[in-house]
Amino acid sequence: MTDDQTDIAPEPEAGDEDAYALDPKTISAILYAVEVQDRGKLVELLDPLHPADIADMLEQMNAFDRMRLIRLYGEEFDGDILTELDEGIREEVVGILHPRVLASAVRELDSDDVVDLLEDLQDPQRDAILEVLDDPDRIAVEQSLTYPEYSAGRLMQREVVMAPEHWNVGEAIDFMRNSDELSQQFYHVILVDPRLKPVGKVALGKLMGSRREVMLRDITDESFHVIPVTRYDGDVAYAFNQYHLISAPVVDENDRLVGVITIDDAMAVLDEENEEDILRLAGVGEESSLSDSVMETTRQRFPWLAVNLVTAVLASLVIAQFESAIAQVTALAVLMPIVASMGGNAGTQALTVAVRALATRDLTGSNAVRVIRREITVGLVNGAAFAVIMGIVGLVWFGSPELGLVIAAAMVINLVVAGLAGIGIPIVLEKVGIDPALASGAFVTTVTDVVGFFAFLGLAVIVLL
Amino acid sequence: MTDDQTDIAPEPEAGDEDAYALDPKTISAILYAVEVQDRGKLVELLDPLHPADIADMLEQMNAFDRMRLIRLYGEEFDGDILTELDEGIREEVVGILHPRVLASAVRELDSDDVVDLLEDLQDPQRDAILEVLDDPDRIAVEQSLTYPEYSAGRLMQREVVMAPEHWNVGEAIDFMRNSDELSQQFYHVILVDPRLKPVGKVALGKLMGSRREVMLRDITDESFHVIPVTRYDGDVAYAFNQYHLISAPVVDENDRLVGVITIDDAMAVLDEENEEDILRLAGVGEESSLSDSVMETTRQRFPWLAVNLVTAVLASLVIAQFESAIAQVTALAVLMPIVASMGGNAGTQALTVAVRALATRDLTGSNAVRVIRREITVGLVNGAAFAVIMGIVGLVWFGSPELGLVIAAAMVINLVVAGLAGIGIPIVLEKVGIDPALASGAFVTTVTDVVGFFAFLGLAVIVLL
Missing domain, CATH: 3.10.580.10 (CBS-domain)
Incomplete structure (x- = not known):
């Protein structure tokens, strides 16, 4: 057995994203059936589809078509479609369904699916669904709901052999x-x-x-x-x-x-x-979904952008300390974003690896010191490589060896700091009980921006002026 | 049933990352047993552990301790530990294991696990393992290896009822x-x-x-x-x-x-x-793991940093067109990174949602137009909000209503462009067969940097000079 077989073997259908996607023709036919209000045709088209695929299709439709489809589909609406829907759309669909249809859809479900359905619904809808359940089912569901959200108790099924x-x-x-x-x-x-x-x-x-x-x-x-x-x-x-x-x-x-x-x-x-x-x-609310409205999406993204604005203003305050230097040597304004940007990227690389390793329990007390040392060394090596490149760019572009030297030194400093912050900040956040995935980015970027501008402009003042 | 039960119910052990982590005391005891070469104690300590946990522990050790542990553990080494190890460490461990121990470890494994083990090994190690298998097993494994990597054929087990x-x-x-x-x-x-x-x-x-x-x-x-x-x-x-x-x-x-x-x-x-x-x-090689060496890690991260350098230099070239404006109004140099940074962040938000939605088949031809429209609108709304905030900051900080106006307008432009690029670039990359997760970041940041600097400095020249 040698590596040869990889040459003979056919390529896998790699990245064939459509392998399990709904056929666009089917979707068009479904939308047409809704348009002409042909109930028989709609039922015939939806019948062979898996509830998970019907749910995906409903999520991808606009709200008007969704409402018309559900009304036309009527009694045939399967409870499993509800459990597969995104939270926001699910609430909307529960509101559209005729109470009789909703009742029969929910009665078909296993108790753990009913729990899954109820925990995201508001009180009036929740009560309406609980009412339609038989006594033993309702008691089982109510009991499951006494376990805390995101606990094993909510996830389990009560039927055990x-x-x-x-x-x-x-x-x-x-x-x-x-x-x-x-x-x-x-x-x-x-x-x-x-x-x-x-x-x-x-x-x-x-x-x-x-x-x-x-x-x-x-x-x-x-x-x-x-x-x-x-x-x-x-x-x-x-x-x-x-x-x-x-x-x-x-x-x-x-x-x-x-x-x-x-x-x-x-x-x-x-x-x-x-x-x-x-x-x-990425600083996006983790509950976000493609079917969210503009207002919901705006609200989810605003906080992280606001944090980033504070970070950016902090960096600007650093730059403001060097206004007179910039007025004398405008090349500084041209080159300074490069150092900050490289630091930000290197920091993001290190922090992503750290956040992921913490989530998978690969980064623990027993190897933290070694990993931190590795990140600093990687920052040093990559910093040196890009220092040489940018030193030459600075020299050739602006004809100043001193400027080349300044940007090279700032690059090494910022990439080492980026490595240290990228690994250290997630570890510290985890220790103090803050989700490192949520907060590391803001802290690391602040550090690399501030250090990047300060190191570059500060060294420039010392060397050039 | 009301929301009340959430008040009564106990909190889940949320974020209890250590629920399944190895006890540090056990690890210390294991390392001590290795240190004093106490084979009986080592076997006694490792015996109750799941092979997946032993593999994790081996990954978190330094190479010297790892070698000593494996040598001391000897015959007891379980084949399942091998299948659980990270690729790089696995190769190292296969090299350390005594050929006789390796042979008996591999013979215990199911055929799909042997395939999993072999596909990441180099030829000499691969041949050595194939040799120790019985004929029917070897034929089964060799047959599986004829299927392409990352195909269902490599993933399946051949034993079917x-x-x-x-x-x-x-x-x-x-x-x-x-x-x-x-x-x-x-x-x-x-x-x-x-x-x-x-x-x-x-x-x-x-x-x-x-x-x-x-x-x-x-x-x-x-x-x-x-x-x-x-x-x-x-x-x-x-x-x-x-x-x-x-x-x-x-x-x-x-x-x-x-x-x-x-x-x-x-x-x-x-x-x-x-x-x-x-x-x-995050621009980190997807094969990266915490146990990689400094050289491997540096090599994985270098390419993305190099791409980012090109991006950053492009942005600098834009700034260079406005050197004389900056020399006259140095406040421009102070404020310009803010616009670029906000655009970069908004773009990253949009592109992450897009990449994720493409991966989960939630973003398709049938809702692409609606989602693009949503992203542009979100950019407009958030852009307007931050335009007001930064307009005021610009006015108060530098006492210039014109400067406030310029940064406000640039902010709106860049956040709209960020939304459009963040959703549009991943869709286009997916269409032309490039992995959007891999390449979107570089393109989107280039767009938001270039547009951010150009809009802000360009408007400043028109309004202020």
């Missing part, structure tokens, strides 16, 4: 065959002791492949993770990804089994957490 | 009970027609809960997705997340079943894709 630890395979299979209300999706049987404390889990595949007389406790999974009901859902998602869990039992404060979390829900949380980090790093 | 579509539940259960080599992890039975084309899948839970005489075809899952073997793994991960798949059959170009992908592997890919997007947006 469990077995006493002393059962054998045959007993477990007979029990399952005879129960009427097995959850639709389960992958493990949870073994419990007499006090309902989970003691192990048996994969269904293993159960299937074992003889009836085998004891369940002899075929439990090697790795077994129990999740406290109050655990933060981001930590739950981390555990699923780190330990390759498919499902995990959830316990209350007395270690009693109260539910089970499956990997598909953990995957959704992991994806949301990553999305939040990406948006926070 | 399938059944003819005309079987009933009893036949399927008897078949499974009697097969010796059931995969350890499987969650569905794939139904196939006589040509091995998958026609549906039955969840094990459903199989368990059904009577023996029920036909398999009557209890198949409602949604059924078949994945072509050459499909890009990022698209596979998207499908799992979008459609809540737990496992999905993989077919070759003749629609014959060749393997199955399970959600835990899809979750890992989704996480990697998100990580790549985060790192690319």
Whole structure:
């Protein structure tokens, strides 16, 4: 086996973003059916689509078409579409749906999906939905809502398939065959002791492949993770990804089994957490979505821009100290943004790596010192490289070796500071309990702007004037 | 049910990053055992740890301790640790392991894990590992390696539990009970027609809960997705997340079943894709990891800094056109970075939302125009708000209403341009087949810098001089 096979093998359909996107022709046909109010055609077109795809399509429509589609679709509206919708659009759609349609849509859902639906709705809508549920379902949902938001308790489903630890395979299979209300999706049987404390889990595949007389406790999974009901859902998602869990039992404060979390829900949380980090790093409200209105979007983005304005004014105050130098040597005004900009970029690189490593628990007390040293060294090496380049540019452009020297020195200083700030600020913010993804950018840019302008202009005054 | 329960409910252990991190005390004890070469103690300490945690710990150690630990651990080294290691460290560890230990570690692994291990290794190490495999395993691994990198073929496991579509539940259960080599992890039975084309899948839970005489075809899952073997793994991960798949059959170009992908592997890919997007947006090589050396890190970050230097020099060339204006009114030099910086930040906000929405298929042809219009309007509204603020600052600071007017007008222009560039550039890059996460930043910053300086200084020349 050599590397040759990579030459023979066909290319993957790399970056084929449309592999799972809705066909534009289908969307046009759907919009046309709505336009001419052809209910039969609309139902026929939507029927083969997955609720998640219908939800995406609704999000991408304008509000008027969305309302007309939902009214025309009527009774056929599936509860699963609701759970797949973005928060803002979901509230709008719940408001449009006929109460009778809403009631039947919600009754079809699993309890964890109803919880997911309710937690983002306002009180009147919430109460309306709770009212239509049967008593046992309503009680289950209300109980889940008593767990804090973003906790394992909100994420779990309450339907658990469990077995006493002393059962054998045959007993477990007979029990399952005879129960009427097995959850639709389960992958493990949870073994419990007499006090309902989970003691192990048996994969269904293993159960299937074992003889009836085998004891369940002899075929439990090697790795077994129990999740406290109050655990933060981001930590739950981390555990699923780190330990390759498919499902995990959830316990209350007395270690009693109260539910089970499956990997598909953990995957959704992991994806949301990553999305939040990406948006926070860019200074965009993490709840933002493409379907938000202009006013919502403006409101989400304003705070970060306001913080940036303060940062920029601080940098301007530094420049203002050197007005007379700039008046004498205008080349300083031309070159000074370069040093600040390079520092800002190097700082962003270091801080992104740091924020990400903190999120994935790759950056810990045991390697922090080594990583900080690495970032400073990288700043020094890249700083030296760009110092040479900019020194030459400064010399050639303005014909002044002194100016070349000044910009070269300022470049090294600012890139080293950028490395130090980029790694140090997220670590400190994490230590004091502030989300580093949210706040690091402002701090790091302030540092690199102020240091960049000060080092360049300050050195210029010393060397040139 | 009102919002009250949120007051009663306890807070989740929000942001408890250490919920799953390794205990520092354990790490100290492990390092001490390595220091004093106490093999028994080391084995005792590592034994209860999950291979993923051992891998994380190895990544966070320095190279010398890592080598000593692995040598001392010896025969006990588990193959799963290798599959969990970062690429760079993995190569190093494979080099340190005694060939006999490596051989036994690799023989324990599933074929898809061996593939995962081999694809990142260089030829001599690769051949050494292939040699120690048994013939059937080696052939399976070599066959998987013929599929392109990042394809479904590399991600799937070849062990599939399938059944003819005309079987009933009893036949399927008897078949499974009697097969010796059931995969350890499987969650569905794939139904196939006589040509091995998958026609549906039955969840094990459903199989368990059904009577023996029920036909398999009557209890198949409602949604059924078949994945072509050459499909890009990022698209596979998207499908799992979008459609809540737990496992999905993989077919070759003749629609014959060749393997199955399970959600835990899809979750890992989704996480990697998100990580790549985060790192690319920050201009950091997506293959970067905390355990990279200074030279590797410097090399990864240099290209983006070089691009940024070109951008910054372009902006400087714009400033250079206005040197005489700056010499007359040095306040221009003080204020000009503010306009550019605000534009850069607003542009980054818009482009991050756009890149993310393109990745999640939320931004499509059907809503692009509406989203572009929204971004321009948001730029206009935020631009107007910051124009008022900066107009006042300019007036108060420098006592010149004209200067306030100039910076206010430049602010509006640059924030509108930032919104347009932030959304437009990623869409265009995506259209022409360039990864928008990788390249958008440089283009957008160039636009906002150039427009920011030109609008501010140009207007200043017209109004002030």
